[in-house]
Amino acid sequence: MTAIALGVPVIRTAPGDSELPPLADRPISPGLIDSYGRRASDLRISLTDRCNLRCTYCMPAEGLDWAPTSELLSDEEIGRLIRIATERLGIEEIRFTGGEPLLRKGLPAIIRTAAALPNRPMMSLTTNGLGLHRRAAEFAAAGLDRVNISLDTIRRDRYLAITRRDRLDDVLSALVAAQEAGLGPVKINAVLLRGVNDDEAADLLAFAVDGGYQLRFIEQMPLDAGHQWHRSEMVTAEEIHATLATRFALSPHRAPREGSPAELFDVRSRSGGDVLGTVGVIASVSKPFCGDCDRTRLTSDGQVRTCLFSTSETDLRVLLRGSADDEEIAETWRIAMWGKRFGHGIDNPDFRQPDRPMSAIGG
Ligand code: SAM
Ligand code: SF4
Numbered sequence: 001m002t003a004i005a006l007g008v009p010v011i012r013t014a015p016g017d018s019e020l021p022p023l024a025d026r027p028i029s030p031g032l033i034d035s036y037g038r039r040a041s042d043l044r045i046s047l048t049d050r051c052n053l054r055c056t057y058c059m060p061a062e063g064l065d066w067a068p069t070s071e072l073l074s075d076e077e078i079g080r081l082i083r084i085a086t087e088r089l090g091i092e093e094i095r096f097t098g099g100e101p102l103l104r105k106g107l108p109a110i111i112r113t114a115a116a117l118p119n120r121p122m123m124s125l126t127t128n129g130l131g132l133h134r135r136a137a138e139f140a141a142a143g144l145d146r147v148n149i150s151l152d153t154i155r156r157d158r159y160l161a162i163t164r165r166d167r168l169d170d171v172l173s174a175l176v177a178a179q180e181a182g183l184g185p186v187k188i189n190a191v192l193l194r195g196v197n198d199d200e201a202a203d204l205l206a207f208a209v210d211g212g213y214q215l216r217f218i219e220q221m222p223l224d225a226g227h228q229w230h231r232s233e234m235v236t237a238e239e240i241h242a243t244l245a246t247r248f249a250l251s252p253h254r255a256p257r258e259g260s261p262a263e264l265f266d267v268r269s270r271s272g273g274d275v276l277g278t279v280g281v282i283a284s285v286s287k288p289f290c291g292d293c294d295r296t297r298l299t300s301d302g303q304v305r306t307c308l309f310s311t312s313e314t315d316l317r318v319l320l321r322g323s324a325d326d327e328e329i330a331e332t333w334r335i336a337m338w339g340k341r342f343g344h345g346i347d348n349p350d351f352r353q354p355d356r357p358m359s360a361i362g363g
Contacts, residue, residue: 046362075106115143129174136181223358237283290343306340
């Protein structure tokens with residue numbers, strides 16, 4: 001995505017700009033544009049900060065201090081924000097996430113409401129999959145288009161060690177049910193942890209290829225609740241690629257990347273032959289794709305974040321619960337987006353990990 005293609009003048013070009021851009025410089029545009037010429041069309045909505053797993057790289061064993069229900073947006077408030085985002089702000093795609101979004105009772109109703117909008121967004125869900133085998137058809141009927149299911153290992157003992165719950169079978173049946181319900185292409189998100197499951201990259205890919213799932217490896221990011229992330233411990237995209245190449249032949253996938261963070265590869269056997277599937281590697285840390293970012297985020301308690309790594313938020317809940325009309329809410333969202341920073345800055349010496357962990361922001 002380039003500034004020229006969007007017709008949005010690039011006001012600033014220097015990554016690392018720390019000053020907020022003057023609002024007076026914002027061109028008149030209904031969309032969610034920022035001062036680097038990017039436009040957000042993809043909205044990530046966290047539906048809850050709660051979870052029924054305790055992945056070691058995400059949450060402590062005892063869980064976190066969950067937000068009180070009164071602070072969470074209601075189904076109606078979420079529905080209103082989705083309508084404003086699609087009607088007034090140019091949002092075309094919505095991903096529901098969390099915490100664990102399947103814990104949100106009103107999820108089918110939220111999906112149905114969004115599916116009935118005149119500018120119906122594409123809707124997908126990122127989930128750990130627990131319970132999805134019973135509900136995939138219900139979500140598809142409500143209007144959900146696709147799912148991403150998180151699975152870091154196909155070994156039962158490792159699944160227990162990583163998630164602190166013995167629920168591998170649930171995830172395996174969720175994958176099958178999602179595909180049968182037409183929620184495809186079903187994608188698998190996997191995070192590799194050094195010394196834990198980093199030897200399993202090729203096995204995971206073989207499993208995904210056999211099942212017809214699209215696997216995406218995600219570099220581990222400094223968003224854990226315990227602030228234990230160390231760059232030197234992170235399994236890099238380059239390492240993942242090298243490991244996969246010992247068992248498969250990978251070549252760049254021809255279709256355009258279209259703002260997607262995953263670098264996609266066609267997968268063949270090392271002896272050649274037909275393409276067996278594709279695999280994505282999301283190098284969020286080692287090869288950031290911030291310049292192409294088309295996202296805006298909404299937390300379950302109604303805060304807009306322009307980036308996973310934002311250290312500030314814009315409160316839409318207070319407007320929803322006050323007397324603000326739709327245009328006031330839309331304008332507040334536009335102003336928040338105008339102040340989006342160029343990048344996450346993980347490599348900057350003054351980088352500070354956000355106070356909220358991934359589970360509370362919405363991954
Ligand atoms: N609970 C759902 C799930 O696990 O799919 C949705 C929320 S979870 C935060 C979304 C994705 O973020 C999962 O695929 C998870 O593996 C990933 N994730 C969590 N913490 C991460 C981290 N520190 N770095 C990279 N990915 C992370
Ligand atoms: Fe829960 Fe997802 Fe975090 Fe795992 S990664 S603890 S499933 S929110």
